[in-house]
Amino acid sequence: MITAVIIAGGSGKRMGQNIPKQFITINDKPIIIYTLESFENHPLIDEVLVVVKQGWEETLLSYLEKYQLSKVNHVIAGGDTGQQSINHAVQFLKPISNPDDIIVIHDGIRPLVDDFVLSDVIVKAQTYGNAVSSLPYNEQIFIKDTDDTTSKYIDRNTLRRVMTPQAYHFEQLSNSYDEAIAKNIGMSDSSYTNTMMADLGHTLNFAAGSEKNIKLTTPDDLELFKAFLKMKE
Template sequence: MKIALIIAGGSGKRTGQDIPKQFININDKPVIIYTLEGFQKHPDIDAIEVVCLDGWHEILRAYAKQYNITKLKWVISGGESGQESIRNGVYNLEGKCNDDDIIIIHDGIRPMIDEEVLSDVIVKCELYGNGVTSLPYNEQIFIKEDEYSTKQYIPRDTLRRVQTPQAYKFGKLLWAYKKAFADKIGIYGSSYTNTMMVDLGETLYFAKGSDKNIKITTADDFELFKALLAVKKSSWMK
């Protein structure tokens, strides 16, 4: 099986809105539904699990019914941090998945999921045991000497930006979260599954990415999302 694990447990305080950002309507549709539709439409996805903010479970189920998200199988509560939320989602799948099943972890507030990106991350996971969506880094990165100056940079051709979706074989993913939380490795601050895996000594494998795969973090990101929804690719572009 191939199961999408969607993380939608955040309260969205940075957007300054009265409701969680994943439930804000854009063009009369909640952000989380745009995200779920990408997985609903993909032929390789068998089921969807959403880690959801407490108090919003039934609202999410109602939206899923309204928008015909028939692959939604489980809605569970998140944790105090992003890593706790992912852990909860992984643990809920224990006994439901085989070790070789593929779990695709994705942020609920990345609504522009591309079919080719999702397909490639699954292919890489089938080949190597994991696959992480990535892009080249096109800006120059400098290391601070102090608050006002620098004299050292990191060659950008040595860098990759990693996003979600990320895909992992279930057996390794379950092992990783049990070990990480038992040994307190890679679970604090801004840690995510990818950084945790590296902290545990695992090798990650790059998959295709997309610049349209934005993460809605601030109020301005909603305007960018609306603009991307309205854009159509020019017919002359390859």
């Protein structure tokens, strides 16, 4: 079984909107629906669980019916942070998932996940136990000496940009969240599954990424998303 967990519990304050950013409509369609359609249409995905901001469950359910997204079998409320929302999903899946099931975790506000990216992260996870989508880092990274000066840099060939989708065998995922909570490791506001895994000492495997797989955080990102949609048309 391959289950996609879509994290859509954020509030989106940086968007300057009065609704969660995943529910902002672009070309008369909510952002979250663009994301879910990528998983609905991918042949390797068996089912989808959406972790949504508390109080927005019914809104999402109405959209699922409108856009006929049949793979979404579960809609649950999220937590105060992204990590808490992912953990909610992991705990929810415990009674219904097998150790070797693949769980694909993806941000609901990354609506342009390509088929080849999703396929590669799944195949790598099936082979190695986990995988994280990634890209080379093409900019130069300098380390601050003071707020205004620098004399040291990091070789960009040693860096990778990591994003969602990420995929894990359920047994590793479940055990890791239980350990992280028990030891209070990797569960901060800025943590995610991949950083938690690294904090716990796990080795992660890189999978393919895409420059189109943008995270919609600011109004400028929405304009970029509209441009990608226009190119696709």
